[in-house]
Amino acid sequence: MSNLMAYTPGAMLTGRRAVVTGGAQGIGAAIARSFAAHGADVLVADIEPLGELDFDPTAGGSVTGLEWDVSASPCPPELVDHRPDVLVNNVGHYLRPPHTFATNEPSLWDELHEINFAHVLRLTQALLPGMTERGGGSIVNLTTVEAHRAIPGHSVYSAYKAALTQFTSSLAAEVGPSGIRVNAIAPDLVETVQVPYASLVPEEDRELWPTWSPLGGPGRPEDVAGVALFLASDLSRFVTGGTIHVDGGTHSSGGWVPRRSGGWTNRPRNP
Ligand SMILES: NC(=O)c1ccc[n+]([C@@H]2O[C@H](COP(=O)([O-])OP(=O)(O)OC[C@H]3O[C@@H](n4cnc5c(N)ncnc54)[C@H](O)[C@@H]3O)[C@@H](O)[C@H]2O)c1
Incomplete structure (x- = not known):
């Protein structure tokens, strides 16, 4: 059991019910554990x-699982019947190693649309009427730093994540009067199954982390869970339509890297 704040039992979501997609592993699992530690019943x-999701049950939360491929429609009735106050649309993926747009097979565009965007529309639309009836809710969409900057070799992935960012803003304006808030989290450099930095980064390169992000790295799924907890809870009750970057500072620092000799450069000679 970790002693991180995200998992320290509290009362931030007592009596709330949440749906988290892709919560068996990675960022989604950390969010489910955190919400349950704060009293939510999480599906x-x-x-x-x-599998076993370790969380402190002191606050009375729970986690149950439903096996469902988000690409499959329609949305299973169990998700609507759960009556969630919080929806975390977490599933997303770049699907292939990088290759140029000119050599993409068009069938990949449909797959990327499905796994990064279409399921969010379907599930959100299925759960919104219940949230409206119950007087409010919080929706959190997982995007990426690459919705805000380039990622060569994954142009279509980044386009759908950018679409999700804009969907977040516009939907927030639309459903705000019903008491429903909609926000996005844009991660980068978070150690998960999808991006396993522990094996991607060779031992001899690990000292370079401070040059890759102002806060070093890699980040951990718990770092995202803390922000999701904030967005799900009343702590953020006047926050909607925005994106919180959980990336160690890569988005804000752009191409700037510290020089070994001191100072910074945006023109590194040995990238
Ligand atoms: N890890 C990062 O640094 C990072 C960076 C940018 C964006 N993101 C975004 O954060 C989100 C979570 O990323 P992660 O790194 O934890 O991912 P991950 O691949 O490690 O975990 C994804 C989870 O989703 C589940 N899943 C995959 N396909 C599914 C489907 N069709 N139906 C239902 N469940 C499915 C998997 O079983 C797994 O539990 C994604 O939207 C991703 O694009 C992560």
Whole structure:
């Protein structure tokens, strides 16, 4: 059991009910654990069976799993019947190693649309009427730093994540009067199954982390969970339509890197 704040039992979501897609592993699992530690009854919808998710039950929360491929429509009735106050649309993926747009097979565009955007529209639309009836809710969409800057070799992925960012803003304006808030989290450099930096970064390169992000790295799924907890809870009750970057500072620092000799450059000679 970690002693991180995200998992320290509290009362931030007592009596709330949440749906988290892709919560069996990675960022989604950390969010589910955090919400449950703060008293929420969490239903995790994942293509994989839900294993043991370790969380402190003191605040009375729970986590249950529903095996569901988000690409499959329609949305299972269990998700609507759960009556969630909080929806975390977490599933997303770049799907292939980088290759140029000119060599993309068009079928990939449909797959990227499905896994990064279409399921968010479907599930959000299925759960909105219940949230409206119950007087409010919080929706959190997982985007990426690459919705805000380039990622060569993944242009279509980044385009759908940018679409999700804009959907977040416009929907927030639309449903705000019903008491529903909609926000996005844009991660980068977070150690998960999808981006396993522990194996991607060779031992001899690890000293370079401080040059890759102002806060070093890699980040951990718990770092995202803390922000999701904030956005799900009343702490953020006047926050909607925006994106919180959980990336160690890569978005804000752009191409600037510290020089070994001191100072910074945006023209590194040995990238
Ligand atoms: N890790 C990062 O640094 C990072 C960076 C940018 C964006 N993101 C975004 O954060 C979100 C979570 O990323 P992650 O790194 O934790 O991912 P991950 O691949 O490690 O975990 C994704 C989870 O989703 C589940 N899943 C995959 N396909 C599914 C489907 N079709 N139906 C239901 N469940 C499915 C998986 O079983 C897994 O539990 C994604 O939207 C991703 O694009 C992450």
